Amino acid sequence: MKIGFIGLGLIGGSIARAVRYFYPDTEIIAHSRTRASVEQAVADGVINRVIDQIDEDFSDCTYIFLCAPVSSNAKYLEQLKPLIGPDCIITDVGSTKTDIHEKVTDLDMEANFIGGHPMAGSEKTGYANSKRILIENAYYMITPTEKTPREAVETYRDFVASLKALPLVIDYHTHDYVTAGISHLPHIIASSLVNLVKDEDTKDGIMKLVAAGGFKDITRIASSSPEMWEQICMTNRKNISRILTDYIASLEKIKDQLDEAKSGAIYHLFETSRDYRNSLPVKGNGPLARIYEIYCDMVDEAGGIATLATILASNQISLKNIGIVHSREFIEAVLRIEFYDEESMKSAIEILRKHRYVIYER
Incomplete structure (x- = not known):
């Protein structure tokens, strides 16, 4: 070739x-x-x-x-x-x-x-x-x-x-409609949310200072190339506009429910979104395949991460990813460890607990 x-x-x-x-x-x-x-x-x-x-x-x-x-x-x-x-x-x-x-x-x-x-x-x-x-x-x-x-x-x-x-x-028409919903609209939402926080922040920047887990997760893609995303939006503007219209309507509905204190409707919002999100493919090799991860308390001292990694390596456990979690908003631990498969994750949990590490599973 x-x-x-x-x-x-x-x-x-x-x-x-x-x-x-x-x-x-x-x-x-x-x-x-x-x-x-x-x-x-x-x-x-x-x-x-x-x-x-x-x-x-x-x-x-x-x-x-x-x-x-x-x-x-x-x-x-x-x-x-x-x-x-x-x-x-x-x-x-x-x-x-x-x-x-x-x-x-x-x-x-x-x-x-x-x-x-x-x-x-x-x-x-x-x-x-x-x-x-x-x-x-x-x-x-x-x-x-x-x-x-x-x-x-x-x-x-x-x-x-x-x-x-x-x-x-x-079919390419179907492609552009699908990606408008699951790729292009999320980038617009992320970027608009970042700009909203920038405009609504306190004079001393408290929102920016404490922006943590949830905000950073949902806005990570706002760091993407402006040039590329301008072109994507301009070449798929009809599909994006169509779905954006429906999204705006859904936000207005949520606002009305909040204004009217309809707690059941708000509960239903989170319940249905949770159930649908949990129904996304998590098996096999797809892009949404299950992530095998644990969280671990880590003493802030030189060599701490290296020691943990050495313990796992000496037991023939390969790490897919490892990194410090800077916020404890939703997670008790400060070190996130990701593995390639469930067996490796379970073995790591057992080994690390024997070494008296505090492990959290999600």
């Missing part, structure tokens, strides 16, 4: 790293407006060559990933059209699909296009933050056109699965 990348940021870089890992003999070329990122990718051994402009180097690619900002990808389609062979598949990684599909139709490139959206990411951006496992166990939405050959779709789906992502073939 030969694979081309146009743009090599967080998502493009992560896909390229996964391709290099699972298909080490693949030739990978990349063009990016940020020269430093592609040069670093060459130094890292992720890509083979930097391409300075869109030219014949892309003509014999099996796949070409458009990983530039959404507004730039249409321009690259026009440049690629006279270059690519009949069997080349162009795909993208954008969070919205309607605009790119309409451009593909206008250019009569439907037979060579399969839309893509890996539902993974981070508030951090750029190639420097890319990682091979970013798309692992994440849903990877695939939106073929009506003219994409079925065999090409199946081959691409298998390719995505081989990178350890979870491919899901879906």
